[in-house]
Amino acid sequence: MISINNVQPLSPEIVFDLLKKELSDYINAALGSNLTIEFAHVSDVINIIFPEIIEGNTFTVIVSEAEITIQPAEEKGDYNTDLLEQHLVEFLTLKAS
Numbered sequence: 468m469i470s471i472n473n474v475q476p477l478s479p480e481i482v483f484d485l486l487k488k489e490l491s492d493y494i495n496a497a498l499g500s501n502l503t504i505e506f507a508h509v510s511d512v513i514n515i516i517f518p519e520i521i522e523g524n525t526f527t528v529i530v531s532e533a534e535i536t537i538q539p540a541e542e543k544g545d546y547n548t549d550l551l552e553q554h555l556v557e558f559l560t561l562k563a564s
Contacts, residue, residue: 469537469556473563479530483508485562486515486528494554517551526555535559 477485483506491504505516513528521540525548529536537559539552 469552471535471537471556471560471563473530473532473534475563476532477530477535477563479508479511479513482528482530482535482559482562483513486513490515490555490558493558494551497554498550515555517548520551521548526552528559535563 487506491502494504495501502517503519505518507514507516511530513530514524515526515528516523517525524540526540527538529538537552537555539548
């Protein structure tokens with residue numbers, strides 16, 4: 468679990484909107500790829516899914532006034548999602564600072 472200070476502070480709705488509109492371009496530019504990213508949002512929880520990489524939820528983002536927490540999926544299978552996690556953390560740190 469990784470925590471990022473929510474300095475702005477960003478609401479869960481704003482974080483969800485930023486993720487939907489900008490995360491795909493950010494990660495694809497960083498990786499030189501064309502990955503599909505799907506999102507699900509309920510209250511302060513946002514699930515991020517990379518359907519081409521891993522089946523099901525890849526990361527869960529929990530937004531509070533003080534911090535944004537990123538939890539990798541417990542079941543990753545044979546896939547190494549560390550690079551995706553690194554870019555997600557960089558993206559959210561940039562937006563929340």
